[in-house]
Amino acid sequence: MLGVSMAEEKTREAKYLYCIIKCSQECNFNGVSAVGGHGSQIHTVVFKDLACVVSDSPDTEYDSTRVNMMAHETVIERVMSEFTVLPIRFGTVTTKDSGSPVEDIRHKLLERHYDEFLSLHEDMSGRVELGLKVLWRDEKAIYQEIVAENRELRRLRDSIQGRSAEATHFDRVRLGEIVKKALDQKRDREARMLLTRFHPIADRIRENRIIIDRMVLNAALLVNKDRERECDEVVERLDEELGERMVFKYTGPNPPFNFCQITVKWEKE
Amino acid sequence: MKEGRKIQQEEGGDLLTNILTFPILGAPIMVHWVAQKLIEAAEQEELDEGKLQGKLLELQMQYELGEIDDEEYARQETAILERLNAIRKAKEEE
Numbered sequence: 001m002l003g004v005s006m007a008e009e010k011t012r013e014a015k016y017l018y019c020i021i022k023c024s025q026e027c028n029f030n031g032v033s034a035v036g037g038h039g040s041q042i043h044t045v046v047f048k049d050l051a052c053v054v055s056d057s058p059d060t061e062y063d064s065t066r067v068n069m070m071a072h073e074t075v076i077e078r079v080m081s082e083f084t085v086l087p088i089r090f091g092t093v094t095t096k097d098s099g100s101p102v103e104d105i106r107h108k109l110l111e112r113h114y115d116e117f118l119s120l121h122e123d124m125s126g127r128v129e130l131g132l133k134v135l136w137r138d139e140k141a142i143y144q145e146i147v148a149e150n151r152e153l154r155r156l157r158d159s160i161q162g163r164s165a166e167a168t169h170f171d172r173v174r175l176g177e178i179v180k181k182a183l184d185q186k187r188d189r190e191a192r193m194l195l196t197r198f199h200p201i202a203d204r205i206r207e208n209r210i211i212i213d214r215m216v217l218n219a220a221l222l223v224n225k226d227r228e229r230e231c232d233e234v235v236e237r238l239d240e241e242l243g244e245r246m247v248f249k250y251t252g253p254n255p256p257f258n259f260c261q262i263t264v265k266w267e268k269e
Numbered sequence: 270m271k272e273g274r275k276i277q278q279e280e281g282g283d284l285l286t287n288i289l290t291f292p293i294l295g296a297p298i299m300v301h302w303v304a305q306k307l308i309e310a311a312e313q314e315e316l317d318e319g320k321l322q323g324k325l326l327e328l329q330m331q332y333e334l335g336e337i338d339d340e341e342y343a344r345q346e347t348a349i350l351e352r353l354n355a356i357r358k359a360k361e362e363e
Contacts, residue, residue: 063350064322066329066342135334211323211330249333 015045015101016057017092017264018075019255020110021083022121023051032078035062035071042075045102047110050117052088053079054105059096076255084125086117087255088262095266109264120260127203127222129259130231130252134194134217137247142214146182153178183213191217197234201227206258216246220258228253321353 016035021044029042034055044051053075062068072090079085094101110117136142147153156175160168187210194217198205204222211218223231235250328349332342 063354064325065346065350066332133330211326215330247334 013101014057014059014094014096014098015054015105016062017088017094017105017109018042018053018055018072019079019088020050020052020086020117020121020262021079022049022118023083024049025051027051029053029075029078032075033071034075035068036060037067037071042078045105045110047106048114050110050114052105052110053085057093059093062091062093064090073255080253080255084121085255086120086124086260086262087257088264092264098266104266108266124256124260126225127256128225128228128253129256130221130223130228130250131254132198132217132219132221132235132251133215133249134191135212135247135249136214136216137245139214142183142186143179146179146186150178150182153182187216194238195219197238198231201231201234204259208258220254222256222259318353318356321349321356325349325353 018035023044024046026044026046028044032042034040034042034057036057038057040056042053042055044053055075069090076085076087094104098104147157153175156171156178160171160175165172191207195205195207198219198221202221202223206220206222208218208220221231232250235248238246239248325346328337328342328345331337337345
C-alpha cells in the first residue's frame with residue numbers, strides 16, 4: 001500500500017479536507033472512517049456560519065486508490081445526510097509549512113472565499129446529483145451493426161482479405177479509423193436520444209468522458225430534490241424500452257462533485 | 270435500480286487502441302497486428318499521467334461491471350499507481 005506506508009512514517013500534523021457546509025458550530029461526525037484509515041475523528045473547523053469538514057492527517061499525498069476514494073466519498077455522504085455539501089477534491093491536505101492548519105482553513109479558505117461558498121451553497125441547496133452511465137450490453141453486436149451499416153467498411157475489409165500484413169498496412173489503419181468514426185457517431189446519436197428525456201427534468205447536465213468503448217453515455221444530472229423521483233421514473237422507463245440493448249448504471253444522490261467540486265490551492269504568504 | 274454511490278474522477282480512456290484490439294472482422298484480417306503495434310508505440314511514448322489515470326478509470330469501470338474481481342482489481346491498481354508515482358517523482362526531480 002503506497003499511501004499508507006508513507007503516512008505511517010509521519011506524525012499527524014495536518015488536516016485532510018472533505019467538504020464545506022453551512023454550520024456555525026464545531027461538531028463531530030461518527031460512524032465513518034477518515035481517509036487513510038488512521039482512526040482520526042471527522043470534525044469541523046468553523047468560520048462564522050461556514051464549516052469545513054476535516055480529519056487529522058499526516059502531511060502526505062494520498063494515492064487515488066479505490067479504497068481511499070471511497071473513504072473520501074463515504075465521509076461526504078455521511079455529512080450529506082444532514083447538510084448541503086460543497087465537496088472538496090479528493091486528496092486535499094493542508095500544507096506542512098503552515099504554522100496552524102486550523103487557522104489556514106479558517107482564514108485562507110473559509111474567510112477568503114466566504115461569499116463564493118455562500119452563493120455556491122445556495123446554488124446546491126435543495127438539489128441532488130445523480131449519476132447515469134449507459135453501456136451497450138453487447139459490444140460485438142454493435143460492431144456487427146457498424147459493419148452492416150457501412151458499405152465502405154465492408155469493401156475495405158473484403159479487399160484486405162487474403163493479402164499480406166505488409167501489403168495492407170495502410171488499409172488496415174484506414175479500417176480502424178472508419179470503425180472509430182462510425183462508433184463515435186453511433187454513440188453520439190444514441191446519447192443525444194437518451195439525454196433528450198432528461199432535459200425537461202434536470203437543472204444541469206454534465207457529460208463526462210467515455211471510459212470504455214461500449215459506453216454510450218457518462219452523465220451527471222443536477223436535479224431539484226422534488227424531481228428526483230421523476231428522474232428515477234425516466235430511467236426506469238428507458239430501462240424497460242432499451243434494456244435489451246443497453247445497461248443502465250444509475251446512482252445517487254451523490255455529492256455534487258460534477259457541479260461544484262472545490263479545488264484548494266494553498267497560497268504561500 | 271439506483272445504487273448508493275460511485276466513484277467520480279476526471280480523465281477517460283483510450284479509444285483508438287481499444288477499438289483496434291477488438292477482433293471485429295475475425296482472424297484472417299489480423300487487425301490485431303496493427304493494434305499491437307499501436308499499443309506498443311503508445312506505451313513507449315505516452316508514459317504520462319493522463320493516460321495512466323485513464324487506465325485507472327477504465328479499471329474501475331471494469332470492476333463496477335463485475336468484469337474483474339477484487340484481487341485482479343487490486344493487482345492492476347497497484348501496478349498503475351506505482352507507475353504514476355514514479356512519473357510524478359521523476360517530474361519533481363527534473
